[in-house]
Amino acid sequence: MSNKPSIPKGTRDFSPTQMARRNYIFDTIKAVYKKYGFEQIETPAMENLSTLIGTGGDESDNLIFKILNSGDYLNKADENALATKNSNGLTRSIAEKALHYDLTVPFARYVVQNQNDITFPFRRFQIQPVWRADRPQKGRYREFYQCDADIIGSDSLLNEVDLIKIIDAVFSELFQDKLNYTISINNRKILQGIVESVGETDKFEQIVVAIDKLDKIGIDKVITELIELGIKEKACEDLMVLCSIKSVNSKLDSNFETMLEGLKHLSSEIGDTANGQKGIEELNFVFEKLKTLGIKTANLEFDPTLARGLGYYTGTIIEVKVDNFPSICGGGRYDDLTGKFGLKDVSGVGISFGADRIYDVLLDNELYPKFEGDSTQVLFTNQDPKDEECFLPMLFALREAEINAEIYPEAAKWKKQMTFVDRKNIEFVVSSNQDRELFVKKATENEKHKFSTTDELIEIIKNK
Amino acid sequence: MSNKPSIPKGTRDFSPTQMARRNYIFDTIKAVYKKYGFEQIETPAMENLSTLIGTGGDESDNLIFKILNSGDYLNKADENALATKNSNGLTRSIAEKALHYDLTVPFARYVVQNQNDITFPFRRFQIQPVWRADRPQKGRYREFYQCDADIIGSDSLLNEVDLIKIIDAVFSELFQDKLNYTISINNRKILQGIVESVGETDKFEQIVVAIDKLDKIGIDKVITELIELGIKEKACEDLMVLCSIKSVNSKLDSNFETMLEGLKHLSSEIGDTANGQKGIEELNFVFEKLKTLGIKTANLEFDPTLARGLGYYTGTIIEVKVDNFPSICGGGRYDDLTGKFGLKDVSGVGISFGADRIYDVLLDNELYPKFEGDSTQVLFTNQDPKDEECFLPMLFALREAEINAEIYPEAAKWKKQMTFVDRKNIEFVVSSNQDRELFVKKATENEKHKFSTTDELIEIIKNK
Numbered sequence: 052m053s054n055k056p057s058i059p060k061g062t063r064d065f066s067p068t069q070m071a072r073r074n075y076i077f078d079t080i081k082a083v084y085k086k087y088g089f090e091q092i093e094t095p096a097m098e099n100l101s102t103l104i105g106t107g108g109d110e111s112d113n114l115i116f117k118i119l120n121s122g123d124y125l126n127k128a129d130e131n132a133l134a135t136k137n138s139n140g141l142t143r144s145i146a147e148k149a150l151h152y153d154l155t156v157p158f159a160r161y162v163v164q165n166q167n168d169i170t171f172p173f174r175r176f177q178i179q180p181v182w183r184a185d186r187p188q189k190g191r192y193r194e195f196y197q198c199d200a201d202i203i204g205s206d207s208l209l210n211e212v213d214l215i216k217i218i219d220a221v222f223s224e225l226f227q228d229k230l231n232y233t234i235s236i237n238n239r240k241i242l243q244g245i246v247e248s249v250g251e252t253d254k255f256e257q258i259v260v261a262i263d264k265l266d267k268i269g270i271d272k273v274i275t276e277l278i279e280l281g282i283k284e285k286a287c288e289d290l291m292v293l294c295s296i297k298s299v300n301s302k303l304d305s306n307f308e309t310m311l312e313g314l315k316h317l318s319s320e321i322g323d324t325a326n327g328q329k330g331i332e333e334l335n336f337v338f339e340k341l342k343t344l345g346i347k348t349a350n351l352e353f354d355p356t357l358a359r360g361l362g363y364y365t366g367t368i369i370e371v372k373v374d375n376f377p378s379i380c381g382g383g384r385y386d387d388l389t390g391k392f393g394l395k396d397v398s399g400v401g402i403s404f405g406a407d408r409i410y411d412v413l414l415d416n417e418l419y420p421k422f423e424g425d426s427t428q429v430l431f432t433n434q435d436p437k438d439e440e441c442f443l444p445m446l447f448a449l450r451e452a453e454i455n456a457e458i459y460p461e462a463a464k465w466k467k468q469m470t471f472v473d474r475k476n477i478e479f480v481v482s483s484n485q486d487r488e489l490f491v492k493k494a495t496e497n498e499k500h501k502f503s504t505t506d507e508l509i510e511i512i513k514n515k
Numbered sequence: 516m517s518n519k520p521s522i523p524k525g526t527r528d529f530s531p532t533q534m535a536r537r538n539y540i541f542d543t544i545k546a547v548y549k550k551y552g553f554e555q556i557e558t559p560a561m562e563n564l565s566t567l568i569g570t571g572g573d574e575s576d577n578l579i580f581k582i583l584n585s586g587d588y589l590n591k592a593d594e595n596a597l598a599t600k601n602s603n604g605l606t607r608s609i610a611e612k613a614l615h616y617d618l619t620v621p622f623a624r625y626v627v628q629n630q631n632d633i634t635f636p637f638r639r640f641q642i643q644p645v646w647r648a649d650r651p652q653k654g655r656y657r658e659f660y661q662c663d664a665d666i667i668g669s670d671s672l673l674n675e676v677d678l679i680k681i682i683d684a685v686f687s688e689l690f691q692d693k694l695n696y697t698i699s700i701n702n703r704k705i706l707q708g709i710v711e712s713v714g715e716t717d718k719f720e721q722i723v724v725a726i727d728k729l730d731k732i733g734i735d736k737v738i739t740e741l742i743e744l745g746i747k748e749k750a751c752e753d754l755m756v757l758c759s760i761k762s763v764n765s766k767l768d769s770n771f772e773t774m775l776e777g778l779k780h781l782s783s784e785i786g787d788t789a790n791g792q793k794g795i796e797e798l799n800f801v802f803e804k805l806k807t808l809g810i811k812t813a814n815l816e817f818d819p820t821l822a823r824g825l826g827y828y829t830g831t832i833i834e835v836k837v838d839n840f841p842s843i844c845g846g847g848r849y850d851d852l853t854g855k856f857g858l859k860d861v862s863g864v865g866i867s868f869g870a871d872r873i874y875d876v877l878l879d880n881e882l883y884p885k886f887e888g889d890s891t892q893v894l895f896t897n898q899d900p901k902d903e904e905c906f907l908p909m910l911f912a913l914r915e916a917e918i919n920a921e922i923y924p925e926a927a928k929w930k931k932q933m934t935f936v937d938r939k940n941i942e943f944v945v946s947s948n949q950d951r952e953l954f955v956k957k958a959t960e961n962e963k964h965k966f967s968t969t970d971e972l973i974e975i976i977k978n979k
Binding site: 055056057058059062063064065066067070071074085086087088090091092093094095096097098099102113116117118119121122123124125126128133136137138139141142145146147148150160161163164165168170172174175180182184193194202205206207209210213216220340343344392393425426427439443444447450453454455456457458460461470471474475 | 519520521522523526527528529530531534535538549550551552554555556557558559560561562563566577580581582583585586587588589590592597600601602603605606609610611612614624625627628629632634636638639644646648657658666669670671673674677680684804807808856857889890891903907908911914917918919920921922924925934935938939
């Protein structure tokens, strides 16, 4: 085989530069998670297929990458499916394992499996790749990282407060107050209240799917969809009025009032619905606490249309957007995530940062710091066997002094070594002349410093 | 579904405690790699099946986990294989992708694919899970981490010196000079010289497989195997004599002489074989350099029987063992790794640390440090709505001061909160009394310190 090799569509290699940037994102998120008392876990890439299917609907099931059983897998294959060439029917008999497509389902499985060893409320974070057999397109990959934090086993709304503060802390650090981003917040119960108040409780799911599209397709098309669903015109109008009560809080803390006002307004509009007032009460608590504690750089927004699909959320719903990008972080509260695995009535709330999109946001806006100390800082050049002899002990002394260093491994032309320095972004170059005098210089400058002992060299480098 | 959930055989979940230990191992290795000028890359978990198969022989091909194509995969299935229920024959037509089973093959693919963007010699490290459809057993997993460092595009033996120094640096830090471990070193060319010197070059591979087992099955059984291969008795005896020239270097640098002596001895025994003397010359260079530079805690051993299977090694072979454990690190030089992908004559040399075995070695020997600051340091207890009000601003101030802290999210019984403190290994407990006086104490001590401002609290915690 001598074709140019390639990788599967929707997957990526990460070069050293890309890794440095990615690690910077992961490390920032990780540090904030830890400050908030979250502990890291990891689950295997492979789960039993039975653990994963049926948790997110048929559409999700099709997105799961299945792993072919080892050995003579056809031996146990479903005869019927095989005879009729029914791919869907055959899968479960030839693939018992699959790659997880998110970190939430494996976490729920972990909690149930290890419930006796876990101290609740359990604050866990998890940073791992996930796999989805999605159609690859710009910004959408088949293998990508999620950075999840969840608190499980506590109803307290203080957890919601923590998660919103975490989002503010992470993006304050990553965006350095140079980007405008908004944390939209809603509560599933408010959505229920809105639908109930217009007398269409039976069509809750369809209505939510429709109004979730307001941002994308606009009010007229949403109304058309609602009317097609059989919603009366008056109810449509009422719905649109309720949905318009969006209250943005700018970075100025004093404006928290507009969000609290928005809640109050909606509260009077939807009246005494069973769930609606409960949802408003919950968000009111969260907003009041945030008002007291303050927010660093985020814009907050109360958006009664925010639904984030029809997933497992039962309470708070959170989504973060930055100009021109799809969601970069999202989450919410779910009341029965572990039910599928036999553990009922355990409430959880969590968020997930989309590292790949954040990567692009930082790149587009030139917000990456200089990663000093991440790659080689000092190159000992090699033009002569005497260089090797003289520089080797120095090289190891520098490494002992926590300086990243290497020697060019063979005597080579100066130009070649300087190309190496340039492309590897090395900061300092050490060399000798014919009289065995030793010099060090910054790669980007011409001025050489003469030195004779290793200690002198370390001194020069550390003082830059 | 309410069966207790489980994970696939041979895979594992990692709890917070296990993650802290694993991260400690990864971070230690990573820090050393960086000091030596290595840069991190990552490749996808999924590669094209055609990239992976045929690189390690049929046995390796069977160890590869294949990923079932998405959608109606039977539509493009090999009709013949389907009709005859030939699993092996069918696989390639229904599974185009697979999980990588090591990091070396993906790295070779990466180098060829990105050759125009890479500056050679390229020092890369890679820390990722790999997957093998092996029979799971104690210490052998189907999903496990490898920590690889390779230098590609340089023949220089200084690279070998660096790699051995890296092994010494990593284990000096992890083992803290409390464990006896040995870096065994050989050179494939020496193995060739030995076999050539007894006149059995044709049977090189079989002989190497046999003498590789000397440690496991003993000299008598190896001789039996050799004789079964048709090796003459005299040649067997000569082989055994040559194989016995093992020269261990204890931690005392002065003993480097025994290894150099061993090489000299073997050199005179195998005479003027084509490859043998070249191999001896190479190892002699490496040992001389190491002698000058010194070794911290490793025992070094020249072992002319070391083969590490019949893989792709063509020069130096390295393996690290610690009492009672299988190999915890290994590697060597390979001259044509990228040939399969169309890039000829690129020499590489690398090592791989087996994180999972190192994990067990450290655990068995109680060598993990205390991971302070990794989990929650301070818990604000919650017994009263006034606690929430009073402690919330303090909680966030502590986090701003880089102290990991949390508040118990709901008012709960004291005992329940103390169990939480105990199981989460929290260091400090903050509480109030009925007069709203505030106290902080170490969780393991009884003495309480009264405080009134957040600054005082931070002061007490930072001074422990």
